Amino acid sequence: MSDAGALDSLRSLVASARATYAEARYHARTVSEVNFASGRLERVRMVENAGCGIRVLVDGCWGFSSTNSMAKSDLKDSLAQAVSMARVLGRSKKHKVEGLAESRMAKGTFAAKVRGDLAGIDIEHKVRVAKEAEAGARRHSKAVKTASATYRDMLDHKVIVNSDGAAVEIFDSKPEFSVVAIAREGAKSVTANEGIGITGGWDDLFKKSHLEYAEAAADKAARLLKAKRPSGEKTTIILDPGMVGLLCHEAVGHTVEADFVLSGSVVKDRLGQKVASDLVTLVDSGRSDISENAAGTIGVDDEGVEAGRTAIIEKGVLKSFLHNRESAQVFGTASTGNARAFTYSDEPLIRMRNTYIEPRSDTLEEMTKETKHGYLIKGARNGQADANGEFMFGAQEAYLIEGGEVKELMQGASISGNAFDVLKSIDMVGNRFEYDIGTGYCGKYQLAKVDGGGPHVRCTAIVGGIQ
Template sequence: MKSIDQFKDLAEYALAQAQKKDCEYAEVRLESDIKDTIAFINGEMQLGNLPMDLTTDAFTRKLGLNVRLIANGGMGMSVTNQMNKKNIRQSVERAYKIAKSSGNKRKKPIKLSEEETQEAKWQSKYKINPMDVSLEERIQFIKPFIKIFDEAFPIEFIHIFVLMTEQRDTYFINNEGTKLTGHVPRVAFIPIIIGIKSGGKNEQMMSTYATSGGWDKLLSWNIYETVKTKVDTLIKIVTKAKRGPKEEVDIILGPEVSGIISHENCGHPSEADRILGREGSQAGESYLREHDIGYKIGNECVNVYEDPTIQDSYGFYLYDDEGVKASRRELIKNGIFNERLHNRETASMFNTQSNAAARAIAYDREPIVRMANTYFAPGDYSLEEMVEDIKLGVYMKSFTEWNIDDKRLESKYTGQEAYLIKNGEITDTLIVKPALEISSPGLFGSIDAQGKPNLLEWQGAFCGKSEPGQGCPVWTGGVPIRLRNIRLV
């Protein structure tokens, strides 16, 4: 596949054509996306379409140009993968006509927040680009995980191992003078293991080990031993787990659970486009629509942050897809709703600055308000300190399922690896699927402790949003959190 460097002159040409129009704003995003997916299902290699909602084709190559214009107060977007001047002129003309037409129908013109002009070449840090690793080497990486299941176990297993490698290269320019070149390779390894006991009882475990830090970063994690341990735990869950306490208890949620909560109960409702109702007929709205910045949503110890700039993270970027420089966003600070996630349009509507939350997954998708890496920030407690005064409780280390309403208000998280806490100690007693059903304010208001920095952990994920869908790479995570006086179902 050709490098985007060969087509930068055409991106410049597209911007020059746009500037000949009576546009209030013009931007061009040249983008190349390369993605490979290998999967083994019960030891058999799968190439082509996979029987799961993880990806489309085994090997995809996309390169094209996205033009967005504001004219007559309306916005128009057009894309092309025909990289010649004739098609680019036509694409600019389409975007212009759409902008003019939509402007005629708008009650208020689209405005963008004023942002600093940027010029930079940026990339994630890595030693080995995952796309440079041979297909054979990638296959050999997966095979030891398959051999785990050569052993005789007391239950049956279905096992799926997916390895996804990708590279995203972008060249972004606009009529304000911003010029950015970005390069981010990513790799994700996804084990999916289903344990089945005779009689029909079963449990599924899925993890995503994902990074922008290169193939070398993935290899540095002890994933094989972690997966072996999870298989042993899955057997115990299926064969030995017991019913949990019915009375009110204190619970500790591990980083896997606190991570999905930070993403679903805080990150999504903090997206300004959801708050404004744009996602109402698609992914939903937000309970924060009723509240302004400064709303007290939780106890003073509660801090939930969002940070695209974390090195090695799956959601890593230094500049968003509108050319705005990224930094940490403090969504909840000391229990207070502190910051929304913005692109330039929503920032203008709230009379503030963009915090670089505009992301697109390919050249033929519009940049929309997205998360990157969302997490419960470290606090002051060790795990032992969080447990020591709990007479009766549950330590929910991981989850098996979750759901949440379309305003992100009422939610349910069902534990998978969950242990009984008794008299200040985490016991070996596994609890069968303890379920936390709680509102978002109720959840944040029940937290009274967040773990120390050494307890911080991350999980890769694919955040879904928009129509057509944009499955976006992210990290979720954080530290363990403690909730008081909770009745599990």
């Protein structure tokens, strides 16, 4: 379907809806993926999906339906199904939608800034890059016995129209690349990875060569194979940008998503209160602030609201939750542009975008020099956090700090604690900023591409060794 045709069809559809509110979201996605492992091409695929998600508000209840056909008759049938479902809910549901916060609806075209159009890179070239990186990781170190390299990209085209005036067309481009190296010695093995995920094009993704990522992963795995494990203790730690991003997203960001707040998260009654050190300004933004190409960058959310910058914590004070239009109405505020849907067949949910701590003036060298005993923690792994802000995260590397100097490398480290206690303990914030969790996806009921980061920060938490 042509772009103009999609806009016209969706405008007509929305205008015909007998509903308090109606939105139609056409979404076409092309995904390509390549994986090389142990010298073999394990996976190569290209998938295209397209369809339209239709959401209506009728009798205080939501109705949602989707179709993979853009034929007018099928769109009308899908709209009718959404309206019917809302009416059925309306007859029995006690707690109904109070309304939608007034929001400035976006209009026009929004496109990701791209250097090197991904559509112009053929699949053979993507295969070659993955093949060379996988071989390069094994070649770089004799300790590395197994390696894999994965390239993936998503090219999105959306058209969003709603009854409150939104009429936008969106073009997005999100590639990612990662290398995993496994070093072995006897029965002992260690896994290390290096990667990058961004919003942008091929040249944005590979500012560093694919072989640099391969060699870095292999070198890290080989060094970790010889490393000891840290002993458990509560101590001073310096977190790298990836660990800061993981903390911001998992341990803080989810607690301030308004749907979780309404369910009773730890911050429910703490707006305007001190929750962190004066040095901490923690932000969630649809823009790629401070540094380019953040993976969670979006111009407009899936309710047609421009996705700007939201200061969650400002100089230690909790200033805002993250909202869609429904929750914003409940809290008497404006939408923060955080309504996101992963595919056309998903309903928009409150989701983060790029979540980070703003940089300040300290250098990593100063932080290290002023640390008598502690650890430099690098390389975010997976972890878990709950609605109270309690978390445990794994790290790829932990360097012992003694007397202001970085000493030996430790493997299998974890950090844990309460996120807000950790934020309150921050006494130094670095001056160099980086996004560093862009290869990951948030999995709150449906996937979402997100990013996070910051500068290095010095704080206090529990360090332990994962067996």
